[in-house]
Amino acid sequence: MRRSIFLYLFMFSLLFILYQYVSAKNYFEKESAKMERLESEVTQLEDSIHSLTLEKLNLQYFSLDNNDDALSYYDHLELKNPSRYIADKLLETNEKQGNNPLVPYDGMSGSPMKLNKIKVLNHKWIVVDFSDGKHWGELLIEYKLKDDLGIDFTVLDHLLYTRN
Numbered sequence: 001m002r003r004s005i006f007l008y009l010f011m012f013s014l015l016f017i018l019y020q021y022v023s024a025k026n027y028f029e030k031e032s033a034k035m036e037r038l039e040s041e042v043t044q045l046e047d048s049i050h051s052l053t054l055e056k057l058n059l060q061y062f063s064l065d066n067n068d069d070a071l072s073y074y075d076h077l078e079l080k081n082p083s084r085y086i087a088d089k090l091l092e093t094n095e096k097q098g099n100n101p102l103v104p105y106d107g108m109s110g111s112p113m114k115l116n117k118i119k120v121l122n123h124k125w126i127v128v129d130f131s132d133g134k135h136w137g138e139l140l141i142e143y144k145l146k147d148d149l150g151i152d153f154t155v156l157d158h159l160l161y162t163r164n
Helices: 002-059 068-077 084-093
Strands: 112-122 124-133 138-147 151-160
Touching: 002 084, 068 084, 068 112, 068 138, 084 124, 084 138
Parallel strands: none
Antiparallel strands: 112 124, 124 138, 138 151
């Protein structure tokens, strides 16, 4: 009788160990597959980040903020952020009643033409988007930042998009 109890215990232990082995093996394979999938995702995300970083650097190429040669023109003025200062001064022209004086078009939808987006390209030029809420266009503006921090803006060219 003792022998049969030990035999049953041995068989039970053997089945339990076999169950534990198969269960652990399945768990390990599932976790390994999950890790491989996550590593692949991380690689894809790192590639996307790298691609977006290169794209961002490419988009920033024509920007006063990233142009040390152009920024050197304003070193003596000791401005913290020349681009922001110039953009703010340009946006102040929106404060006048009616159309912005730099926009050579009148608002056609009942609203005046106002400046929206501003891209300070370098120490000399700015590209600006304007709109009346329904019609829009762009300006190429030349500017001169003076030593007294005043700015003269001159529209070099403009366009108004046609609506289809």
